[in-house]
Amino acid sequence: MVADNAHLQQHLQQSQQQIDQLQQLFTRQRDAFSANPMPSAEQRIQWLKSLSQMLASNQDALIKAINQDFSNRSADETLLAEIMPSLHGIHYACSHIKKWMKPSRRSVGMAFQPASAKVIYQPLGVVGVIVPWNYPLFLAMGPLVGALSAGNRVMIKMSESTPATSQLVKDLLGKIFPEDLVCVALGEAEVGVAFSKLAFDHLLFTGATSIGKHVMRAAAENLTPVTLELGGKSPVIVSAEVPLSDAAERIAFGKTLNAGQTCVAPDYVLVPRNRVEGFVAAYREAVTRFYPKLQDNPDYTAIINERQLQRLKGLLSDAESKGAKVINLYPEAQGRRLPQAVLLDVNDDMTIMQDEIFGPLLPIVPYDTLEQAFAYINQRPRPLALYYFGYNKAEQQRVLEQTHSGGVCLNDTMLHVAQDDMPFGGVGPSGMGHYHGHEGFKTFSHAKGTFIKQRFNAARMIYPPYGKAIQKLVYKLFIR
Numbered sequence: 248m249v250a251d252n253a254h255l256q257q258h259l260q261q262s263q264q265q266i267d268q269l270q271q272l273f274t275r276q277r278d279a280f281s282a283n284p285m286p287s288a289e290q291r292i293q294w295l296k297s298l299s300q301m302l303a304s305n306q307d308a309l310i311k312a313i314n315q316d317f318s319n320r321s322a323d324e325t326l327l328a329e330i331m332p333s334l335h336g337i338h339y340a341c342s343h344i345k346k347w348m349k350p351s352r353r354s355v356g357m358a359f360q361p362a363s364a365k366v367i368y369q370p371l372g373v374v375g376v377i378v379p380w381n382y383p384l385f386l387a388m389g390p391l392v393g394a395l396s397a398g399n400r401v402m403i404k405m406s407e408s409t410p411a412t413s414q415l416v417k418d419l420l421g422k423i424f425p426e427d428l429v430c431v432a433l434g435e436a437e438v439g440v441a442f443s444k445l446a447f448d449h450l451l452f453t454g455a456t457s458i459g460k461h462v463m464r465a466a467a468e469n470l471t472p473v474t475l476e477l478g479g480k481s482p483v484i485v486s487a488e489v490p491l492s493d494a495a496e497r498i499a500f501g502k503t504l505n506a507g508q509t510c511v512a513p514d515y516v517l518v519p520r521n522r523v524e525g526f527v528a529a530y531r532e533a534v535t536r537f538y539p540k541l542q543d544n545p546d547y548t549a550i551i552n553e554r555q556l557q558r559l560k561g562l563l564s565d566a567e568s569k570g571a572k573v574i575n576l577y578p579e580a581q582g583r584r585l586p587q588a589v590l591l592d593v594n595d596d597m598t599i600m601q602d603e604i605f606g607p608l609l610p611i612v613p614y615d616t617l618e619q620a621f622a623y624i625n626q627r628p629r630p631l632a633l634y635y636f637g638y639n640k641a642e643q644q645r646v647l648e649q650t651h652s653g654g655v656c657l658n659d660t661m662l663h664v665a666q667d668d669m670p671f672g673g674v675g676p677s678g679m680g681h682y683h684g685h686e687g688f689k690t691f692s693h694a695k696g697t698f699i700k701q702r703f704n705a706a707r708m709i710y711p712p713y714g715k716a717i718q719k720l721v722y723k724l725f726i727r
Contacts, residue, residue: 269442
């Protein structure tokens with residue numbers, strides 16, 4: 248007991264030191280921004296090139312750290328889903344920063360001539376980024392690229408669930424950036440709470456909807472604008488005509504990547520009632536082709552920690568106790584490698600149909616008409632992503648018009664996130680705001696409307712005292 252109390256006291260003391268350091272770092276970044284409130288395009292591009300070089304030259308170390316945190320994370324998944332999109336995002340931003348920074352010319356009405364108007368894109372100041380554990384590199388780099396492109400200073404709070412990756416990211420960024428430009432905060436939940444209470448000029452949070460509510464509440468105390476990248480139950484609709492092998496293979500890739508621990512992973516699949524059996528068979532074939540076995544398979548990623556593993560097992564137990572049929576696609580498990588499973592006969596009383604799954608479990612919901620599938624989706628909170636499989640273009644258009652989600656893929660899953668020229672974000676319970684590419688630049692910029700007049704002032708004609716003939720003429724010409 249004495250040892251436990253001593254450990255707790257040490258933990259609290261360390262957390263308080265980290266919290267005190269947060270405010271100091273924030274003040275330093277605020278002062279540094281005041282000294283250089285409009286970095287040049289060349290400076291921003293140089294920042295991003297340094298970041299690119301750092302990522303490219305430390306790939307092996309990053310793969311190793313992420314693998315350590317997961318107990319087993321596929322090296323190829325880290326390359327494909329973390330390092331490659333981070334580098335692509337940097338290269339895209341470097342190619343477009345000068346264009347993005349140019350003031351946008353706007354028109355001035357005849358009544359206000361002679362004058363001109365433009366929108367100037369100004370850095371906000373100090374941006375806070377709260378990173379989740381599921382993609383600890385990409386979900387740190389994406390917001391960082393957007394914020395640096397816009398000329399800001401950035402503070403990043405890494406997840407306590409990925410200690411090896413978090414420490415490595417802190418060390419690597421510390422080698423290329425001064426702390427008054429980019430810094431990384433480590434620590435447990437109490438440090439995260441303190442981080443969200445800082446008076447940032449913008450705060451981006453990626454994570455669970457339940458935590459997002461707390462982040463938004465904390466930010467509201469400072470009227471800090473927020474971008475919330477949350478999640479939800481992203482649905483898949485399989486049409487009545489699409490070849491099941493096509494749909495199952497692409498859904499399987501989305502559901503097995505990172506063992507389903509992805510905010511835009513397919514959460515459940517709506518399948519025509521008469522195609523359920525065929526879809527399950529096609530899905531099983533695709534998954535087992537990707538991963539012939541689990542035992543000692545380095546390609547199959549593990550669940551991040553024991554707590555998440557027990558949560559997923561609890562979802563299975565709850566569903567089975569309420570009548571679900573669980574089809575395990577593998578007979579064995581190994582460590583935290585949770586086998587892929589399909590669930591049939593699910594209902595809304597089951598927790599797995601209420602909460603975001605965030606794991607390798609795939610419920611199947613039968614439907615009879617496309618309208619019924621739309622109704623099922625629209626009766627639930629708006630998801631971060633929606634996926635439709637079918638080659639009928641009229642049906643594709645109906646899906647786009649009659650459902651709401653943060654983003655959509657037609658005949659694929661998740662790859663919309665990797666498109667640098669498209670915004671990424673949620674809607675309603677799945678988030679607010681967006682970033683990536685140009686939208687990221689705009690999210691982390693203040694669009695300052697600017698009205699410009701020179702010496703001649705035609706507006707004097709409407710100055711008081713009122714009732715003059717020229718004013719009556721103005722009203723006759725412009726109020727109609």
